[in-house]
Amino acid sequence: MNIYQPQLALVTALTDETHDTRTLRLEFEDEALRDSFDFHAGQFGEYSVFGAGESTFCIASAPTRKGFIECSFKAVGKVTSALREVNVGDTVGFRGPYGNWFPVDEWKGKDVVFIAGGIGLAPVRCVIWNVLDRREEFGDVTIVYGARSVDDLVYKRELEEWASRSDVKIVTTVDPGGETKDWTGEVGYVTPVVEATAPMAQNAVAVLCGPPIVVKLTLPVLDKLGFADEAIFTTLENRMKCGLGKCGRCNIGPVYVCKDGPVFTAAQLKELPAEF
């Protein structure tokens, strides 16, 4: 079996997060693999629909939750549209896990601030669960999550679950005009909400994922709040094909996002050409 050949996985559940975002739960056909499969928070995979091709997403479930993996995607391209058509019981392909990961182990004893916009919560969700499953190892956990509208908030059940915990501070926000009558969260863009939330930067790390504009605007705010570039983690989403550091597509300057990333610190990002 060569490195490009996918594993087969059964779709065992699907959840519509929003009108255009769906989460699939996959279980490997190979039982041994189902038990042995391991990954780190932040790693990604190549998901395939046979006949349509492969697409790259992070593994959205937490490594601490065994036996299955999950991915969340928006149907925008050829493969994601095909993935949107699969049903529970169908077979898809998976290669991975690939890439580096969030150094969660290094965060022990620190506060962790999660900031996500839109579907950017998918890679962050994985880390959130990873951290919450080992809650006692970390200091304060703060989550700031925003989407265009209430309807666009993904992982709604989990947002509620996190909100109900006393050991998590969560702020959800929607863009002005995206609120509903019974919306109790904030109204405003992610960046000012982060500023207003003002998480403590001392002995803390920030995980920031979202559309490029959110990342771009929030980085200076984190800087202002006192977060060092080395303490800010994000992921790059360059187009990939192989995920293995061969096909050359995700290369930016000296890094191949698939091998050297997808997780980068803000400090690393500043060293890269702005080709992402």
Added chain:
Amino acid sequence: MTDATRETYFISDDDLRALAGDLLSAGTEVIAPVAVDVCASPSAIASSACLRPGVAPVDIEYRALADAAELDLSRGLPVLSLKQYFLPGHEALCCWRQHGTEVEIEAVPTTFAPRVVLAAKSCDSAALAIVDKVMNWDYQDELWNGRREATTIVNLACPVVDESCFCTAVGTAPDDVKGADALLTPVEGGYLMEATTDKGRVLMEAHGARFKAETDTHGAKHRGRQAAEERAAARARVAANLEIDAESVREWIDAHFEDPLLAALGVRCNGCGACSSVCPTCHCFDIVDEEEGIGKGTRRRCWDTCQAPTFTLHASGHNPRDDQHSRYRQRINHKFAIYPLKFGEVLCTGCGRCTRACHAGQDLVEILQAIDIAARRPDAAAAAVAGAEPAGS
């Protein structure tokens, strides 16, 4: 390669062809330069429709020989490099069959029948050794490796093709054996052949009758001198085309991403992938699924190029490299800075194919020259830059 006397053997022109014939009759695939009538076809059209009488346009191509007589030893440069035999233009990665919700995957074999490449160019064999690095970066590409292992490559010392050759500037040479297993050097009446790897020695031993050991005779000494002169002359010829300091070039590119010399290179570039297609080291690829009817198909990889806008285009419409300047810079950057940084080698063997293939006049020799001058003699850079970027800008 340095100790040319010990393992050097003489093989006559006829015996070299006979060697190809021996391999073919033993069922071994032999890939070698073949002079191809550019409009050759199985029909009679070639002579009447496609060719202008008296002018016989001939291309040299690496082909699997059907007959030893096809072997072309004129030492011209094949249109496409050897890359196609290791990373084919398209190849299957796996096949699938779908029955309802069930999918069955059929693996593609990764072991290959032994084959021999005769009369390869050093710029082509060296490219394989360079690309080996990325193909084995943590994950082993078995399809590439399988073909590499199954292939014995015999280089033929190159006389240097034209003014666009610059192999010595990027660390190889017309008579290099990098990536190859043996080297042929033309001498009076035939070739001197030396094996440089075990694979090469096995090949020569298996066909020992075709070779004569170069003992300490007058003739052997003469041939040895002849070969050395031939090789030295070729090196000198190519060195005259371009001389750069690859390390300075790498450092300069790394530090001058936004420099006009690098950032404005794309103006005359058409953004076609001809340079990548003909390049022996360009290895970027795409992966696509192709259905054959309903419920079965093949996942293939095929050549791709960083020069195409679609290479980096996101499904959202966002394109991190959305103009030709940035795409052309990526080509230079990847070859002369990124790859050396990651894998310790320049991703270029100086074959010059990209320059010859570009009829819009993108000239890598000129660009490297300009970068080298900028890197080593910043004061003189301005003058050299003039040719490489739009005049006056």
Added chain:
Amino acid sequence: MSEVREVARKLLTDGTVRVIVGWEDARRGARPVFVTDPADTERLIFDTRCVHNLVTYLNPRRDNVAELGKIGLVVKGCDAKAVAGLLREAQLTRDDVVLIGVRCGGVLEEAELPKAASLSPENVAPRCYGCDNREPELVDHLLGESQPEPPRPVMTIDERVAALDAQPLEERWAFWTEQFSKCVRCYACRQVCPLCVCERCVAEKSRPQWIEAPPHPRGNLSWNITRALHLAGRCVDCGECERFCPVGIPLSLVNRKLQHIVAERYGYTVSDDPESPAPIGDYRLDDKQEFIK
């Protein structure tokens, strides 16, 4: 040649244009040059090596050329037809560009030569034979002396097309499938074509995948047929696709055949008159339909 420099210098100096796109003499021969500084107009040349159809740089896809500012473009008669094509298809307005026309008596097959050569049957670009536009009309400045007809090449493109036409179907199939099987799908033919203006080429459309991406003979045939067909009645016969093809597919034969088809069926010949409607996209009630039952 000096006339071209003079006009170019004037246009740049008085600010009429920001960049002159013409030819220069480089290490490997003639090639396109983009002159923005009046002093650099000395680099401009025009001789028989100026083969390139520079109109490709007016193509709306070429944003990195457009960003240099208003273009002054040096055109031969054949090139002017491509400008007319862009105007005809509303890809360009006439005020977007200043055209410096040069009278041309034919060019060489190759631009990559150290020196210009006078034309002979052996070296002339075959497409030049029978040129009907040695003096472009669609220009703002017309330069150079009146030129004689280009020499007749040893074998003309028409003769080659006729020789193919005379072959039985199977022979033609064998010929073209072999030629197209060489294609590596670099898309140089499309990229260099001044009239391939689509923002997104059908070859890049994947939903559905009309043209199979890998360069196997089946996908290659589909691509090459489509490319040719999309240029029917539009191709100006500049030959750039064939010249840029790294594997030497004789695309001019298929392009010429299409010119014959539209000429025979619709009496249409590509000209540098932007007002004449292109044959595909137009129709007549009495178009020939002998192939329809």
Added chain:
Amino acid sequence: MSDAVDTSGAAADGFEPRITAFVCNWCTYTGADLAGTSRLHMASNVRIIRLPCTGRIDPLFIVKSFERGADGVIVSGCHPADCHYTSGNYHARRRFAVFHDLMEFVGVDPRRMTFSWVSASEGAKWRDVVDEAVANVRALGPFEAYRALAPEDAGVAAPAGARVEAEAS
């Protein structure tokens, strides 16, 4: 239509042509329907694909049909002056004239491509068009030449180029 297109081609003696027909919704499709409701007897080798107008039929549809194993194609629509959209068929006529001639130049037998005008009332003409197309293609045999263009590794696990020994076990 659930079965995969069998690209192996049938044996010459038992050859049943596989023909794709691209027809316009307004005239030919209705004409074909009439042929059916009139119980006209005709060859059953044709798979009809209905489109709004012949002007909507891209020549690539035909290329795609051949790629996917069709031995012949039919393109049919409204007679001149009858187009539901006024001029779609006139545009199609030019496009297919050029395509027809080009394919012939490339070496495709034009008898594999049938173009016709069949109105809503011409059920009998549709039958004749179909029967003639099928007879033509039957005489020409399976379109093996096109199928031979398929990549060697199409749907089977064998890489292009070098031959392969059994997977090392």
